[in-house]
Amino acid sequence: MILMNALKHINSHMDDLISDLQSLIRQPSVSAKNEGIEECSILVKKLLKKAGVKSEILRLKKGVAPIVYGEIKSKQNPSKTLMFYNHYDVQPAEPLDLWDDPPFSGIRKGNKIFGRGATDDKGELITRIKAVEAYLKTTGDVPCNIKFVIEGEEETGSAHIDEYLKKYTRKFSCDGVIWEFGYVDAKNRPIIGLGMKGLLFVELSVNESIRDAHSSLAVLIKNPAWRLIEAIKTLRDPDGKILIKDWYKETTPLSKNDLKIIQNEPFDEHVFKKEFGIKSFVGSKKGLDAKKALVGDPTCNIAGFVSGYIGDGAKTVLPSKALVKIDFRLVPKMDPKKQVSRLKYHLKSKGFSDVKIKIFHGEAAARTNSSHPFVDQVKDAADKSFGTSILNVSNAGTGPMYSFVKILKAPCISIGSTYMFSRIHSPNEFARVDLLKKTTKCMCLIMHNFGIH
Ligand SMILES: [Zn+2]
Incomplete structure (x- = not known):
């Protein structure tokens, strides 16, 4: 009443x-x-x-x-x-x-x-x-x-x-x-x-020389864009799996109850793909796997990459620096601080000590x-x-x-x-x-x- x-x-x-x-x-x-x-x-x-x-x-x-x-x-x-x-x-x-x-x-x-x-x-x-x-x-x-x-x-x-x-x-x-x-x-x-996923937002950069050079000098001067591409290629495989050591160490699988909820959740793959004009998902995921990924998969996403000349027409230049912004979505039990040190260790151990890391934002997931x-x-x-x-x-x-x-x-x-x-x-x-x-x-x-x- x-x-x-x-x-x-x-x-x-x-x-x-x-x-x-x-x-x-x-x-x-x-x-x-x-x-x-x-x-x-x-x-x-x-x-x-x-x-x-x-x-x-x-x-x-x-x-x-x-x-x-x-x-x-x-x-x-x-x-x-x-x-x-x-x-x-x-x-x-x-x-x-x-x-x-x-x-x-x-x-x-x-x-x-x-x-x-x-x-x-x-x-x-x-x-x-x-x-x-x-x-x-x-x-x-x-x-x-x-x-x-x-x-x-x-x-x-x-x-x-x-x-x-x-x-x-x-x-x-x-x-x-x-x-x-x-x-x-x-x-x-x-x-x-x-729940919500967590986030780690970082900027990686390589400064090779003190000024841009004529691209004919590419035989002698290293290109920081190539260097940065090589470094970030080691972070993730083409299917989206993150290759940094221990990245997934603390994470736990979805519970039975969670899986049941995910199964019941409506998700129209076709409409979703049409909305974005895409043909397939990362790692060719389908059905339940796509839904599970939305809920529970960490990501390593390139949010932006800048280097050299991107204006109209051609310019034969060898850039002095390159910069990439990357966001990692985190799932429960991933500690942003720990993940940062894992990322730093990863770059160092793969021989990329020259790649500078700047951390913008770290926030843990909650569920x-x-x-x-x-x-x-x-x-x-x-x-x-x-x-x-x-x-x-x-x-x-x-x-x-x-x-x-x-x-x-x-x-x-x-x-x-x-x-x-x-x-x-x-x-x-x-x-x-x-x-x-x-x-x-x-x-x-x-x-x-x-x-x-
Ligand atoms: Zn708002």
Whole structure:
């Protein structure tokens, strides 16, 4: 009955959800340019207050975006705590000329609300605030303790989330985290994500001479591009297997339960290939192997390679330097620091001590055990509010989930309202009203399931 009242409240208060989302979109909050960050954090605090959630603005030091923290204690069940992790910052709106309306207009056209952040992550945030509000307004209570951690640097890489989590470990302690976003596929099925891969981003370079030379001198002067190609050729075989010693040492195979989930996950190979205009996958993978790779295979990817002349026509030049950017996706139990030293050792032992290594980013993978009861609670909520849902053992991408798992020791699950083609990070980003409504209800059901178990 209590749950039913909360769900009814959502039905009759969608206009309020939409206008609050519009006001959030209309407050630019571009972390990359430090534009409107303080103002947006104050607005978020106001929305929490309106929902009946006690909140405060947490700070680390000058120049770091504040975290908006909200908390509400449950009277009926104060022993369990659910955290909503979100962010109030957005990506830059550029290129501006590709938007049909001003990027911070929040304009509604039928089922869509347009604007930078409409989905990522202001749309996601509003569903969670309104779910809690629905409970508080109809019953004066929530089914479990709720904590909101809403950061302002996600779009620039969450540089300080680790520090915040360490400083406020006690305050943020919880039994489960609902991650900042969740995809909904083209058939309106929400994808419940149980993990994310890690990432190691490096730059390798070779400087051979102090200046470019006439290419006739290639008989005497070594070419750094050849040198770098030779070095990176030793990193990986053509099927994608990484050849660095001990690269896979700590990794463990997918569990039986994981494999079952992967088997059930829809993946249309044909559509996927058509989308990218490709004929085959790496290592000629097919069917289940392709799905398993998305979930559980590490990668060594050349993100960019620069050397010499790449302008129009011909230029017979012998470049003085060559540079490659490489990203490695990591899977659970791979420690980015360890992998870096393995990479360094590899290059040295293969005779490439002259290749310089610069590390840009290291982040470990995180995965919630698919047999954890939290998974069933979220799945049940998603099935009830959307009619069906898809479990995904790990997203092929990367996010700071590991920090939460490691420091708070709580399972993390991503579920949300982000329609796959909602153009997040691109011009004309939009949120779908029907999905905002279903997701808000889903959040109520998650709180309910989490509270009663
Ligand atoms: Zn984003």
